[in-house]
Amino acid sequence: MKIKLTYILLIISAPFLLSGCGQTGSSDGHEHEHAEEKQDEHVHGDEEEHAEAEGVVELNAVQIANAGLQYGGMDTVNISAYVKANGTLDLPPQNIAAVSAPMDGFVKKANYLVGDYVKKGTVLAVLEHMDYIKLQEEYLSVINNLSYLESEYQRQKQLDSARVTAKKQYQAASAAYEGAMARKKALEKQLQYMGLSPKRVASGEISATINIRAPLSGHITALNVHNGAFAEQRQELYEIVDTDHMHLELNVFEQDISEVKVGQPISFAVPAMGEQRYKGEVFLVGKSFDQQSKTVKVHAHIGHENHDFIRGYYAEAKIYTEDKRIVALPEDAVVSDEGKSFIFILTEDAHEKGTVQEDEHGHEEEAGNHEEAHGTSFKRVQVVTGEKDQGFVQIAEVPELMKDVKIVTRGAYYLLSEMKKGEGGHHHH
Known part of the structure; x- marks a missing residue:
């Protein structure tokens, strides 16, 4: 009987023991899950806090x-609403001068370099040649002979009026005199073109040299001359530019040209000179269209002269077409x-x-x-x-x-x- 009782007690106790073990395991699981949730909430909170920051x-x-x-x-x-354009700094034709030799000659003296500023009339170079002397001698010969031809002409004229001499002699004297006068005037023009004074030559002052002078005031931008060189007639020796009337030659695209009008203000920059902006105004709007670049030329005047501007510099401009609020x-x-x-x-x-x-x-x-x-x-x-x-x-x-x-x-x-x-x-x- 004792054995049976013990067996029954063991059977009865087993479910309770198993139940107790099951409850303990379940409690530990819930606590672990709760800890993981807390950790997830903490990490998620950090992320939200960082997102807010x-x-x-x-x-x-x-x-x-x-x-x-x-x-x-x-x-x-x-x-201001504006149209973008680009182009170059340029000068009107009357502000650019090419200086050449009026006659062939050797360079005796060259006085200036590129970048030098010269005033109108300044002697840029001195040329010499024997042909200069020959021209002056011819002029002297013509004016010396002219007095004889004039007196002969006057004499034949008086005789003709009195019908003492033949008409043919009077006509010959008249033609010789008028021909000498024409030659005298032509030689005077040549001497003046060379920078020589006909009056001085007539008084006996003959020079083997001529002076090449600046035709306008400005900066020398090119030269092709040095001492001892042979300068041919019509050869360009110097280029002089007067930068006092620098302007802008802009290219405006075809889709924008309808908005551009004479008198509109311009703001432009010259990248080679930095970021400073300068002011100008539209002066002329071109009437021809460039098929290659698809642009129209716009000529603009610059508000204030800047002697640092150099012809040919690239420029970026804005042409202001209207004002608006934004x-x-x-x-x-x-x-x-x-x-x-x-x-x-x-x-x-x-x-x-x-x-x-x-x-x-x-x-x-x-x-x-x-x-x-x-x-x-x-x-x-x-x-x-x-x-x-x-x-x-x-x-x-x-x-x-x-x-x-x-x-x-x-x-x-x-x-x-x-x-x-x-x-x-x-x-x-």
């Missing part, structure tokens, strides 16, 4: 002072990052918080320490930009912002740099 930068008082920030709002500004911000307010454009807005200013706070016991305390702890926060907002002009950039798609929001108009690149530093120092484990 993305695009936000916080500066302390020292950084604010260094940044030199300025604020403003989204506003409409008056900006939503825009200063160029310094917009920054680029990874191909996108952004602005920064002020989201939390430590200096605008209340100066008194209550502690956990209900006592008032100064909030200065809290201000320093929080700093000043800025949020990055993506924008879509349009044209740039006169220091402003168009905001083509205006983001929805709170009323009276403060936009950073100066110092945005500083904020972007600080944000990049913060992103570089953040790591996930």
Whole structure:
């Protein structure tokens, strides 16, 4: 009987033991799952917190002072619509002179170099040749013989009027005299063309040299002369340009030419001289179309003369066709990052918080320490930009912002740099 009782007790006890073991295992499982959920919630919370912090930068008082920030709002500004054009600096034909030798000769003296400024009438070079002497001798011979021919002509004229001599002799004397006068005038023109004075030659001053003079005031831009060289007639020795009336020769594309009118203002830059912009005005709009470049020539006058301009320099211009109002911000307010454009807005200013706070016991305390702890926060907002002009950039798609929001108009690149530093120092484990 004892054996049977023990067996029954064991059978009865077994379910309870098994049940107890099952309950213990189930409890441990729930606790493990709960811990994993807590861990997941913690990680997810970190990710949400980081996501909220993305695009936000916080500066302390020292950084604010260094940044030199300025604020403003989204506003409409008056900006000009314009047509883009390019071309070159040029001069009118009357401001360019090619200087050549009136007769063949050897260069005895060359006085100036490329870049030198010379006034009209300045002696650029001295040429010499025996032909100069021969020409002057011929002139002297003609004027010396002219007195005899003139007296003979007058004598035959008187005889003809008295019908004492034959008509043929009078006509011969008249032809000889008139021929000598014509030759005298022609030689005088030649001497003057060479820069020699007929009066001085007539008085016996014969020169073996001639002076090559500047026909206008300006800068020497080309020369093909040196001492001892032989200069041929019509050979270009110097080129002189007067830059006082420099103008623009622009090329405007066919789709834009209908908008260009005489009198419209122009802003242009000369890349070879830097980023400075200069002003001008449309003076002439061409009437011929270039089939190759698909452009029309536009002639523009420059507002203020600049003697640093050089003929042939490339120029990039904007021809302003009309004024219009657009939503825009200063160029310094917009920054680029990874191909996108952004602005920064002020989201939390430590200096605008209340100066008194209550502690956990209900006592008032100064909030200065809290201000320093929080700093000043800025949020990055993506924008879509349009044209740039006169220091402003168009905001083509205006983001929805709170009323009276403060936009950073100066110092945005500083904020972007600080944000990049913060992103570089953040790591996930």
